Every structure is written in C-alpha cells, then in structure tokens.
Amino acid sequence: MKLPPGFRDKGETRVCRLQKSLYGLKQAPRCWFAKLAHSLRAYGFTQSRSDHSFFVYTKREVRLRILIYIDDLIISGTSHQDIQIFKDYLSTCFNMKDLGPVKYFLGLEVAKSETGIxxxxxxxxxxxxxxxxxxxxxxxxxxxxxxxxxxxxxxxxxxxxxxxxxxxxxxxxxxxxxxxxxxxxxxxxxxxxxxxxxxxxxxxxxxxxxxxxxxxxILLRAGTPKHVTGWCDSGWGGCPLSRRSCTGWIVQFGDSPISWRTQKQDTVSRSSAEAEYRAMVDLTAELRGL
Incomplete structure (x- = not known):
C-alpha cells in the first residue's frame, strides 16, 4: 500500500485507515448492510436465519416484514399507519426516498387489483x-x-x-x-x-x-381460504444414466401457488410406489418448514 501524494513520513511506517466506505470499495456493501441491520434491530426487528435479507417485526397486533436488496427495501405490514411510523423512523436514520406501492422489483412486475396481486x-x-x-x-x-x-x-x-x-x-x-x-x-x-x-x-x-x-x-388471490395444500408426483427411474426418479411438488395457500420445485431424488427407488413415497416425504418436509 502506498501513501497518498503529498504525505511525508520519514520512517515509512504509517498506513491509511479507512474512515468511511463509499461506492466502489468492496467494503461498502458489508458496511452499509451492517448499519441498516443495526437500525432495524434497534427498532425491534428480527433477522431471518434462512434469508439474512429478510427482517420480521412482531409486537402485539403490529406485524411488519422487510425484504432488502442492497439499498432497496420492500416494506409490508398489517396497516398503513404502522408502515408510515416505521418509514418516519427510517427517515431519521437515512436519507431515504419513498417510491410508493411496489410495481417493479428485481425484474418482478407487481400488479394489484380487487382480484389480488x-x-x-x-x-x-x-x-x-x-x-x-x-x-x-x-x-x-x-x-x-x-x-x-x-x-x-x-x-x-x-x-x-x-x-x-x-x-x-x-x-x-x-x-x-x-x-x-x-x-x-x-x-x-x-x-x-x-x-x-x-x-x-x-x-x-x-x-x-x-x-x-x-x-x-402467478396470481395471489384476495380473500383466499386460509389453508395450505400440497401436491406431489414422481416419475420412476426417469434418468437413463443413474436410474434415479424425479420428484415434483407444488404448495398452495388457498388457491394461490407459493412454492414449487422439481428435483432428482437422492437414491434409486426400487419401485414406483417407493418413488411416490419419497416425493411425499419431500413435500411434507416443505410443508412443515412453512
């Protein structure tokens, strides 16, 4: 590391200490997220273990959810008043800009109507x-x-x-x-x-x-029944090389799909019934994790 021009040090034993991270430095994203996470925890949010960019706030009847991508935030909650109170708090911590209801986020287009989202x-x-x-x-x-x-x-x-x-x-x-x-x-x-x-x-x-x-x-319907349903199926020995079966499942909240996956099973199933049971096990694990 070289000292900046104009700085003289006879012993050449000094180095520069980073005072503030700006855009362009590889330390910037980590420092920014650490400061944002500290402000959210101070408000009472809890960071999700499965997704560190997801924060949850629960206090009595107030529930807030925040999804973070760098310096873009999606805020959802039980009422507009609670969301506005939290926005006012964020404004005291950062110079933020409110873009209103979400319409486009990371390639996802969001359209709201009486039918749903x-x-x-x-x-x-x-x-x-x-x-x-x-x-x-x-x-x-x-x-x-x-x-x-x-x-x-x-x-x-x-x-x-x-x-x-x-x-x-x-x-x-x-x-x-x-x-x-x-x-x-x-x-x-x-x-x-x-x-x-x-x-x-x-x-x-x-x-x-x-x-x-x-x-x-996908349509997330408004007024959908509040129950979770899972559907699964499997193809026995579908891979011609390993002879492993393929599992496919989808989870619905009411009439709205919320989770789905297709994957090759870990082991070779000796019958189509065994492949079906393995698919049911994978779906059950997903339902228990919701």
Missing part, C-alpha cells in the same frame, strides 16, 4: 427472447419434449458453453414466477458443465415457449 416477469422474459434472437420465431406449444433423451445425447459439444450457461441461468431466475418451467429448467441445468448442441436446441425450445407465454405469471 399478480406477479410476472414480462420484461425479463422479453429480454431473454430478444437476447437469443427469437423475437420473430414461431412459439412452441410446450417447453420441452415429453420423451426426451437429453442425458444420452451424442451430439457435438458447444464451442462456447458460456452462452448456454448464461441462458439457463436467466431461465432459473425466471422460474420464480413460472411453475410451468420448473421441470424443463431442472433438466437443462444438469448439463451446465459440458453442454452439447442438442441441449442448446432444447434450451431454445424453452425460449420459443416463452415467446407465446411472455405475460404468464
């Missing part, structure tokens, strides 16, 4: 289609072929695997509001190490499917 990633999906160059393509009717054998592909390896990895990575984030893509993304993500031409063509079919379903998302 509709979440989609229309612009994000459009950017994916445009980046691949398929804006003028004919939409596909399904995201992936039903009886595919991608795991046994003998096609040539891609010369530039980074393009495939970038596309699949963007599709993984798109699955936050698209349960219909869970299985196809699960299959494509298995070939990130050495993607082949056939895998790339399968990924392009997912993009062609997006072309016809860009505005599709």
């Amino acid at each position: 509709y979440l989609c990633q229309r612009k994000y999906a459009s950017d994916i289609v445009a980046e691949v160059g398929l804006l003028g393509c004919r939409p596909a009717g399904s995201p992936i072929d039903q009886n595919h054998i991608l795991a046994k592909s003998e096609s040539a390896y891609l010369a530039d695997p980074e393009t495939y990895r970038r596309l699949v990575g963007r599709l993984i984030y798109l699955a936050a509001t698209r349960p219909d893509l869970a299985y196809s993304i699960h299959v494509l993500s298995q070939f990130m190490n050495k993607p082949q031409v056939e895998h790339w063509l399968a990924a392009l079919k997912v993009v062609r499917y997006l072309k016809g379903t860009i505005g599709q998302g």
Whole structure:
C-alpha cells in the first residue's frame, strides 16, 4: 500500500485507515448492510436465519416484514399507519426516498387489483427472447419434449458453453414466477458443465415457449381460504444414466401457488410406489418448514 501524494513520513511506517466506505470499495456493501441491520434491530426487528435479507417485526397486533436488496427495501405490514411510523423512523436514520406501492422489483412486475396481486416477469422474459434472437420465431406449444433423451445425447459439444450457461441461468431466475418451467429448467441445468448442441436446441425450445407465454405469471388471490395444500408426483427411474426418479411438488395457500420445485431424488427407488413415497416425504418436509 502506498501513501497518498503529498504525505511525508520519514520512517515509512504509517498506513491509511479507512474512515468511511463509499461506492466502489468492496467494503461498502458489508458496511452499509451492517448499519441498516443495526437500525432495524434497534427498532425491534428480527433477522431471518434462512434469508439474512429478510427482517420480521412482531409486537402485539403490529406485524411488519422487510425484504432488502442492497439499498432497496420492500416494506409490508398489517396497516398503513404502522408502515408510515416505521418509514418516519427510517427517515431519521437515512436519507431515504419513498417510491410508493411496489410495481417493479428485481425484474418482478407487481400488479394489484380487487382480484389480488399478480406477479410476472414480462420484461425479463422479453429480454431473454430478444437476447437469443427469437423475437420473430414461431412459439412452441410446450417447453420441452415429453420423451426426451437429453442425458444420452451424442451430439457435438458447444464451442462456447458460456452462452448456454448464461441462458439457463436467466431461465432459473425466471422460474420464480413460472411453475410451468420448473421441470424443463431442472433438466437443462444438469448439463451446465459440458453442454452439447442438442441441449442448446432444447434450451431454445424453452425460449420459443416463452415467446407465446411472455405475460404468464402467478396470481395471489384476495380473500383466499386460509389453508395450505400440497401436491406431489414422481416419475420412476426417469434418468437413463443413474436410474434415479424425479420428484415434483407444488404448495398452495388457498388457491394461490407459493412454492414449487422439481428435483432428482437422492437414491434409486426400487419401485414406483417407493418413488411416490419419497416425493411425499419431500413435500411434507416443505410443508412443515412453512
């Protein structure tokens, strides 16, 4: 480390001490989050262990929830008055700007109506289609072929695997509001190490499917029944290489989907019944964790 110009030290034994972290320094995000978290804890918030960017405040009938991304915050609560009191507190700690009701956050578009809250990633999906160059393509009717054998592909390896990895990575984030893509993304993500031409063509079919379903998302219905329901299924021995089965489940709060997943089972099931029971175990673990 060199001393700044104009500073003279005969012994050359002194160094600089960081007084304040600004944008551009790698210490800045950690210092900012530490200061924000300290202010939230001082108000009475508790930090979630599963997601450190999620804070919860509960006191008598007052409930507040905060989701943080760098310096952007989504605040929700039981009443507008409680939220405003908390905003006034934050204004005394930071120079903050209130952008009003959430409409767009990290690629998620939020639309509110009397029916409920509709979440989609229309612009994000459009950017994916445009980046691949398929804006003028004919939409596909399904995201992936039903009886595919991608795991046994003998096609040539891609010369530039980074393009495939970038596309699949963007599709993984798109699955936050698209349960219909869970299985196809699960299959494509298995070939990130050495993607082949056939895998790339399968990924392009997912993009062609997006072309016809860009505005599709999930609806969190208003006035929905307050009960949780889980649905699960499995495909026995679906992987032609490991013979492991595939589990798929979705959880609904009333009529609204809130959690879903498709994954390969850890062990080989010796019967279709065993595969179904393993799927039920995974779903039960998810329900108990809600």
